[in-house]
Amino acid sequence: MTxxxxxxxxxxxxxxxxxxxxxxxxxxxxxxxVYGERGYRQATVKSVCDAAGLTERYFYESFxxxxxxxxxxxxxxxxxxxxxxxxxxxxxxxxxxxxxxxAMLTAYYEGLKRSPAPARVxxxxxxxxxxxxxxxxxxxxxxxxxxxxxxxxPGKAAxxxxxxxxxxxxxxxxxxxxxxxIGQGYVRPVSEVAATALRLCRVLEHEPxxxxx
Amino acid sequence: MTxxxxxxxxxxxxxxxxxxxxxxxxxxxxxxxVYGERGYRQATVKSVCDAAGLTERYFYESFxxxxxxxxxxxxxxxxxxxxxxxxxxxxxxxxxxxxxxxAMLTAYYEGLKRSPAPARVxxxxxxxxxxxxxxxxxxxxxxxxxxxxxxxxPGKAAxxxxxxxxxxxxxxxxxxxxxxxIGQGYVRPVSEVAATALRLCRVLEHEPxxxxx
DNA sequence: TCAAAGTGACATTGTTTCTTGTCAACTTGT
DNA sequence: ACAAGTTGACAAGAAACAATGTCACTTTGA
Numbered sequence: 001m002t003x004x005x006x007x008x009x010x011x012x013x014x015x016x017x018x019x020x021x022x023x024x025x026x027x028x029x030x031x032x033x034v035y036g037e038r039g040y041r042q043a044t045v046k047s048v049c050d051a052a053g054l055t056e057r058y059f060y061e062s063f064x065x066x067x068x069x070x071x072x073x074x075x076x077x078x079x080x081x082x083x084x085x086x087x088x089x090x091x092x093x094x095x096x097x098x099x100x101x102x103a104m105l106t107a108y109y110e111g112l113k114r115s116p117a118p119a120r121v122x123x124x125x126x127x128x129x130x131x132x133x134x135x136x137x138x139x140x141x142x143x144x145x146x147x148x149x150x151x152x153x154p155g156k157a158a159x160x161x162x163x164x165x166x167x168x169x170x171x172x173x174x175x176x177x178x179x180x181x182i183g184q185g186y187v188r189p190v191s192e193v194a195a196t197a198l199r200l201c202r203v204l205e206h207e208p209x210x211x212x213x
Numbered sequence: 214m215t216x217x218x219x220x221x222x223x224x225x226x227x228x229x230x231x232x233x234x235x236x237x238x239x240x241x242x243x244x245x246x247v248y249g250e251r252g253y254r255q256a257t258v259k260s261v262c263d264a265a266g267l268t269e270r271y272f273y274e275s276f277x278x279x280x281x282x283x284x285x286x287x288x289x290x291x292x293x294x295x296x297x298x299x300x301x302x303x304x305x306x307x308x309x310x311x312x313x314x315x316a317m318l319t320a321y322y323e324g325l326k327r328s329p330a331p332a333r334v335x336x337x338x339x340x341x342x343x344x345x346x347x348x349x350x351x352x353x354x355x356x357x358x359x360x361x362x363x364x365x366x367p368g369k370a371a372x373x374x375x376x377x378x379x380x381x382x383x384x385x386x387x388x389x390x391x392x393x394x395i396g397q398g399y400v401r402p403v404s405e406v407a408a409t410a411l412r413l414c415r416v417l418e419h420e421p422x423x424x425x426x
Numbered sequence: 427t428c429a430a431a432g433t434g435a436c437a438t439t440g441t442t443t444c445t446t447g448t449c450a451a452c453t454t455g456t
Numbered sequence: 457a458c459a460a461g462t463t464g465a466c467a468a469g470a471a472a473c474a475a476t477g478t479c480a481c482t483t484t485g486a
Contacts, residue, residue, distance in 0.1 A: 009453095009454065009455075009460090009461065009462090010454075010455090011453065011454070011461075011462060011463085012453075012454095012462095016461095016462090019462090039341050040341070041254075041341065041342070044442085044443065044444085045443075045444065045445085046443080046444090054463095054464085055463085055464055055465070055466090056444085056445075056446090057445095057446085057447090057463090057464085058463090058464095059445095060444090060445065060446080065444085065445095066444085120341075121341070124337060124340040124341065125340050125341030127337040127338050127340060128252050128253070128254065128333075128334070128337070128338030129254070138396070141389075163409070164393060165390055165393055165394060165401065165405075165406065165409045166390075166409050166412060166413075168389045168390060168392070168393035169386035169387065169389055169390040169393075169409060169410065169412075169413050170386060170413070171389065172385045172386045172388060172389020172390070172392070173382035173383060173385045173386035173389070173413065174382065175385060175389075176354075176381045176382055176384065176385020176386070176388075177378055177379075177381060177382040177385070179381070179385070180377060180378055180381035180382075181378060183351070188378065192378075193378065196376070196378045196379050196382060197382065199379060199382075199416045200379075200382050200383070200386065200413065200416055202416065203412045203413060203415065203416060222430090222431065222432085222484065222485075223484075223485090224431080224432060224433085224483065224484070225432095225483075225484095229431095229432090232432090257472085257473065257474085258473075258474065258475085259473080259474095267433095267434085268433085268434055268435070268436090269474085269475075269476085270433090270434080270476085270477090271433090271434095272475095273474090273475065273476080278474085278475090279474080427486100428485105428486090429484105429485100429486095430483105430484085430485095431482100431483085431484075431485100432481105432482080432483070432484090433480105433481080433482070433483090434479105434480095434481085434482095435478105435479095435480090435481100436477100436478085436479090436480105437476105437477080437478070437479100438475100438476080438477070438478090439474100439475085439476080439477090440473105440474090440475085440476100441472105441473085441474080441475100442471105442472085442473085442474100443470100443471090443472085443473105444469105444470085444471080444472100445468100445469085445470080445471100446467105446468085446469080446470100447466100447467080447468075447469090448465105448466085448467075448468095449464105449465095449466090449467100450463105450464095450465090450466105451462100451463085451464085451465100452461105452462080452463070452464095453460105453461080453462070453463090454459100454460085454461075454462090455458105455459100455460095455461100456457100456458085456459095
């Protein structure tokens with residue numbers, strides 16, 4: 001009988017689980033960087049590994065394939081961004097709905113500006129990479145829409161926006177405003193960008209004018 | 214001296230130029246189909262050739278590489294779509310600005326519905342494929358924005374919209390409305406989709422509310 | 427009918443990337 | 457110090473695909 005191997009031996013101060021988790025984090029951070037610099041399509045597994053200071057062996061220990069890393073990176077970036085948005089919304093609950101949305105949009109665009117590298121990639125470039133990635137993206141857009149609607153109309157606490165078509169239009173507009181802003185090098189101040197996006201949100205105010213048919 | 218080869222010999226009733234042009238068209242039509250079915254990323258040169266009923270040899274006679282075909286396909290789809298939009302705008306010049314825009318949006322969404330395959334691909338999936346492709350996409354969005362603004366405010370005939378940030382937001386919204394609509398299988402009637410998009414366009418009506426700072 | 431132009435099926439080359447494997451060097455607990 | 461666990465550098469197989477080339481067959485004009 002060979003003695004059972006030590007199941008949880010420490011290495012450089014950490015257990016196996018801790019080291020695995022840290023490597024996973026390293027890959028995600030490196031991926032955000034590399035995707036931002038070269039775009040997801042041009043980013044190879046090796047380039048991410050190099051940026052992470054790890055080798056391919058650990059990559060395939062951490063993720064089944066490169067798409068899984070993309071999804072994990074997207075989640076990380078989106079969660080971080082939404083955290084800031086939610087915090088801004090919570091911090092401004094003394095103001096009326098639209099001022100709260102303005103604060104949230106400001107936090108959103110500031111978050112994008114703070115980390116320019118991943119912004120473009122995770123806003124649009126990943127569309128069509130895979131069905132699962134598309135679903136992730138759609139979910140994050142829906143979440144943003146729900147957040148905005150609930151801030152404006154706290155009464156109804158719904159899972160989905162009341163007019164999904166319109167809400168997706170608004171959220172899509174918010175994103176394209178960001179893209180235009182980023183593409184021109186962040187020249188306009190954040191306050192102006194947020195104000196522009198807020199104008200889009202104001203369409204939620206009015207019922208659609210009835211068409212005289 | 215060898216006799217000069219016949220420079221413009223006919224084959225199956227067409228000259229060399231005509232045949233080349235027809236093959237090019239075949240590739241473009243096939244590409245729109247294949248991109249729509251499998252997505253651009255998953256579409257190989259061979260798959261497009263098979264769909265076109267031609268071989269790789271003619272592909273590389275017609276296009277320097279597969280990105281060139283993508284751009285040509287995008288132009289074809291976009292031109293066709295915009296033609297319908299412009300026609301709808303011209304046909305309704307008796308109505309007021311917003312009704313004309315409604316007619317144009319209706320034509321836009323009807324065009325997307327008429328050919329579902331390419332719609333999704335050419336709306337967003339191609340983002341980030343290459344710098345040149347991105348420029349094409351940006352240009353088409355700007356053109357749509359200019360067209361809308363000029364319909365609403367025929368006075369100023371400008372190359373670029375007066376508030377590019379807002380205009381990109383509106384156009385981005387129009388596109389995301391289409392994406393949501395398509396993603397749900399075109400269940401809502403075109404009139405409703407166009408009406409929703411028109412609500413977005415109405416933000417151009419109002420000056421932004423001044424912020425009390 | 428014949429030679430040359432044109433065509434289509436298929437082969438080939440070269441590159442790139444994913445993915446797994448090998449092995450020497452390093453770290454740890456004893 | 458030592459054996460086992462751990463790591464990083466690198467090799468290498470496998471697959472996919474772009475891009476070019478080959479060749480037999482068809483069509484054309486004379």
